[in-house]
Every structure is written in structure tokens, then in C-alpha cells.
Amino acid sequence: MNNIVFKFTDESDKKYELDYIENSSKLEISDTFIYSFFRQFNIEKIKNFSLTIGASNMALVIKNYTLTDTIYINGFYNIKSYISIFQTINVNIHITEQTIGHLQADCKSLLLADCSVDKFEFGIFYQVNHSKSGNYTKIFKADSLDLRDVEIKNLDIYAEYKHINIQGSHIGVLNSNCNPFAKNFIVKSFHLWQNATIGKLILSNHIEKMKCDTTTIDKIYARSNLLIDQLELIDSIAETCYGFKETNFSNHCYESWQWIGKSAENAKNTHLRAVASYQMIKYSYNTERKGDKIVSKLFDFCAGYGYKPLRIARTSTLVILINTIIFTIIDFFAILGHHSIPINISGLFISLKYLINNLVLSISAFAGQSGLSSKDGLPFWFAMVEYLTGVILFAMFVNALYLRYKE
Known part of the structure; x- marks a missing residue:
């Protein structure tokens, strides 16, 4: 049995609430499904729609829905909720306090907070539909992906996104672009912070600003088309790096050379490792003053x-x-x-x-x-x-x- 509370707010700010029990293993939300509730309350239009879900191994599908830009989903404080499959297409989603087996979403904006997800595929439906016609270069365009205090075992991104925010979350594997044919799109900001941990991070495409604040990354990989304009690390560490080269950074800093040096060490490229070590020391000595700086320049x-x-x-x-x-x-x-x-x-x-x-x-x-x-x-x-x-x-x-x- 799946307990669900539907909450609506109409254009006059009047609120409506409906308790609903779904006995089947699948719930599909669409305009047609929601209109059936409108008739009960004599609602014409709504400006806000939210769901409180206490699911027991239920599949949730949201498609052909256009009544609001965003659907808000949260959980009951005293009921554990498990959604086996969650699929959503062309509607923004804010999800909190849910455990999800397989999440597939094509939406402009997605917020995930206080959730646990086994597998998350972002932008997958658009990719699959265009792959069937042989057009592999088409990619879903999203605005933001916001992950807060979540645990995700595997996150595959098939979408072109402008902003990604990962706060206090643990992610086993994060592949930032699973479509090798989709190249040269620009990510405005890639922000990892507040004790975020990532087991394996695969980076590609053009990232204008990447900031890691109190973040731990076990393994980080750079694909050949990666370009980072600005890299900033604050109390953060990437334990092991692979594939980073000088051409992956527009503006070098101590941290960029550190990633290049670790990559060179793993690739047994002694020349590149020596170049990176030299640049790291050079950036370190740039902070010296007066006499020490003169000595460092002489050295x-x-x-x-x-x-x-x-x-x-x-x-x-x-x-x-x-x-x-x-x-x-x-x-x-x-x-x-x-x-x-x-x-x-x-x-x-x-x-x-x-x-x-x-x-x-x-x-x-x-x-x-x-x-x-x-x-x-x-x-x-x-x-x-x-x-x-x-x-x-x-x-x-x-x-x-x-x-x-x-x-």
C-alpha cells in the first residue's frame, strides 16, 4: 500500500489537500490524472503542486504534465518511503526524504535533498530517443542540477547543464557526460562543497568555473575534450588523478599543476611530472615577500x-x-x-x-x-x-x- 497526499494551491492562493492510497505498484501522474481531482474541488488552474509520498516499492512516472513548472515531492516524517523506479519528463522536480532505486529525469531543473538513490540517469530519455534515429550528437539542455545531503551510488549525466551544485553529498561514481558524441558544451559552474565526497569523478567538456570546498575525491579522470577556465580548491583533495594535461586548463594555478603532476605520476610520464612539480613550487614561492622572494627567483x-x-x-x-x-x-x-x-x-x-x-x-x-x-x-x-x-x-x-x- 502506498500512501500519498496531494496538495494544490490555486491562483487565488487557496490550498487543497487530498489523501490518496495507491494499491497498485505504479503511479503515473499526468494532466489527465490531475484533472480528475480538479473536478472534486472545482479547481480551474493551480500554481503549486506537491506530493507527500510514503511508498512501498512503488514505481512513479511523471509525463505529459504541464499544469505547473515544478512538482515538489517530500516524505512523511514517520513513514519510510521507497520508490523503486522514478521517471520524469519535461517537468522540474524538487525531491526530499525519499529512497529511490532507479531515477531517470529529463528536466530543466532538478533538486534532490536528503535522499538515497542507487542509480541516477539525468537526460537519458532525450538521448535514447535521438539515438534510435542515429542522431547521437543531440543532447538534452538543462539549467541546473542541485544535490544536497544525498547518497547516490552511480550518477550518469547525459544532459548539457549550466550549473551543478553538490553539497554535503556522497556519490560513488559521477560521469559528467556519458555521451561521447556531444562535445563543446559549456558548464557555467561546477560546485562541490560542505564535505562532499566522490569516489570516482569523470570530467569532460568546457567548465568555466570549478570550485571544491571541503571536498574529497578518491579518483578524478579527465577526458580529452576537458577544458577548465578557473579551478579553485579550498581544504579539498583529489587523491588520485588520471589524464590531466596542460591543455585541460585555460588559467593554471597550484591545484591545476597538482592534478597534472598526479596524472603524470600515474602515467609514468617523468617529464610532465617534473614540469608540474616545478610549476607547483614556483606558485608556492610566489607568495614569498622581499628577501625570500629574491632568493626564490635566484634559485x-x-x-x-x-x-x-x-x-x-x-x-x-x-x-x-x-x-x-x-x-x-x-x-x-x-x-x-x-x-x-x-x-x-x-x-x-x-x-x-x-x-x-x-x-x-x-x-x-x-x-x-x-x-x-x-x-x-x-x-x-x-x-x-x-x-x-x-x-x-x-x-x-x-x-x-x-x-x-x-x-
Whole structure:
């Protein structure tokens, strides 16, 4: 036995209530069915319609209904309700306090709160009808999907939607687009918050803003056509990521590179993982101030925060060339103190000879083999600084190689 209370509000705000018992295993709501109640109360038009349902393994079908834009469905406070199959087409639904086995809905707006659902297919009827004619690219267009404090084992979305809100809910598997032929539609906002948990999240298409606030995602997958314009994570974590690449994000942030890095690690792509790790550290150091920021910029230039070993070769070459120029300037002023340098071919060869000798001296100093002593004055101290710089850069190089190729 299925207990149902029908509640109507007419255009003059007068309320009507009818207790109804459905003995069969299926209830179908349509305009024709509701008109039978209108005759009992002499109602012409209604502006609000709600159902209070205490079902016992009942199938509920809503189709060919146009009397109101939305139907509100809730449960009795003292009766557990189980709807085995719930199907609705072209009418907005707000459902609370229901346990549903299989939910199939094609509607512009759907709110589900304090409910438990085994399987939920959103936009499935439109998909099936057009697939029969071979038109696979057609997709149902919806405005919003709002899930609050619900538990859903499997959620498959076949619709193009503008907004999705998941609040305090637990979802086993969420596939955001089950139609691989429907591409390039835009999701305005994808919001997960208030301790929402998702076991497996599959993302695709263009998402303008994705925000996760106190959310836990066990596994998250990116399809090839995914593009996220803005990603924001607040006290949230995606434990394992698959398929994310640089091209999946229009504007990068620490969290986007974190997802890319985890995907690269699972794909054993050491190059992409190193790139992602470098970008994550770079974004972290951007929050530093004053002296710390200068040091971080220097560390980035010298070794790419330890993830770009080839930068050390560039830095080492630059150090050697700078010291070569310094040694040459010192020699130039030392020679000018005793005699002039002729400006001719002979003078050019002499200058080139000093330059080559100082380059060799600088390379030797960088390697710790300069042969200078303190009696040589200023060149000795520059050679010592160059040697210490070389030791530091060599340590950076070894560390960078380890970080870059440790696996």
C-alpha cells in the first residue's frame, strides 16, 4: 500500500489537500490524472503542486504534465518511503526524504535533498530517443542540477547543464557526460562543497568555473575534450588523478599543476611530472615577500627549483664568463699602469691572448684548480668566490638530477 497526499494551491492562493492510497505498484501522474481531482474541488488552474509520498516499492512516472513548472515531492516524517523506479519528463522536480532505486529525469531543473538513490540517469530519455534515429550528437539542455545531503551510488549525466551544485553529498561514481558524441558544451559552474565526497569523478567538456570546498575525491579522470577556465580548491583533495594535461586548463594555478603532476605520476610520464612539480613550487614561492622572494627567483634562475638541471649549465657558463671579464678588466688596468696598449692588429692579438688566458683561468677557478694564491691580490679572491659558486652549483646539479630522474 502506498500512501500519498496531494496538495494544490490555486491562483487565488487557496490550498487543497487530498489523501490518496495507491494499491497498485505504479503511479503515473499526468494532466489527465490531475484533472480528475480538479473536478472534486472545482479547481480551474493551480500554481503549486506537491506530493507527500510514503511508498512501498512503488514505481512513479511523471509525463505529459504541464499544469505547473515544478512538482515538489517530500516524505512523511514517520513513514519510510521507497520508490523503486522514478521517471520524469519535461517537468522540474524538487525531491526530499525519499529512497529511490532507479531515477531517470529529463528536466530543466532538478533538486534532490536528503535522499538515497542507487542509480541516477539525468537526460537519458532525450538521448535514447535521438539515438534510435542515429542522431547521437543531440543532447538534452538543462539549467541546473542541485544535490544536497544525498547518497547516490552511480550518477550518469547525459544532459548539457549550466550549473551543478553538490553539497554535503556522497556519490560513488559521477560521469559528467556519458555521451561521447556531444562535445563543446559549456558548464557555467561546477560546485562541490560542505564535505562532499566522490569516489570516482569523470570530467569532460568546457567548465568555466570549478570550485571544491571541503571536498574529497578518491579518483578524478579527465577526458580529452576537458577544458577548465578557473579551478579553485579550498581544504579539498583529489587523491588520485588520471589524464590531466596542460591543455585541460585555460588559467593554471597550484591545484591545476597538482592534478597534472598526479596524472603524470600515474602515467609514468617523468617529464610532465617534473614540469608540474616545478610549476607547483614556483606558485608556492610566489607568495614569498622581499628577501625570500629574491632568493626564490635566484634559485629558479640557477636550477629551476631543482627540477631543471640544464639551467645549472647555463648558470655555470654565465659565472665563468663574468669572472673572465672581471679578470680581463683587472689585467687591463694593471697594464695601463705601466704602459699603453697600441690600438692596432698587434694590440688586438694581445687583448685576445689575455682574454683566452683569463677564460682558462676562470674555468680552472670554477673547478678549484686556478693555481692563484693570496699574494695575487684581487684575482685570488674572485677565484675563491667562483670556486665556492661552482661547488654550490654542482650540489644543485646533483640534487636536480635526483629530483628529475629519481624514478
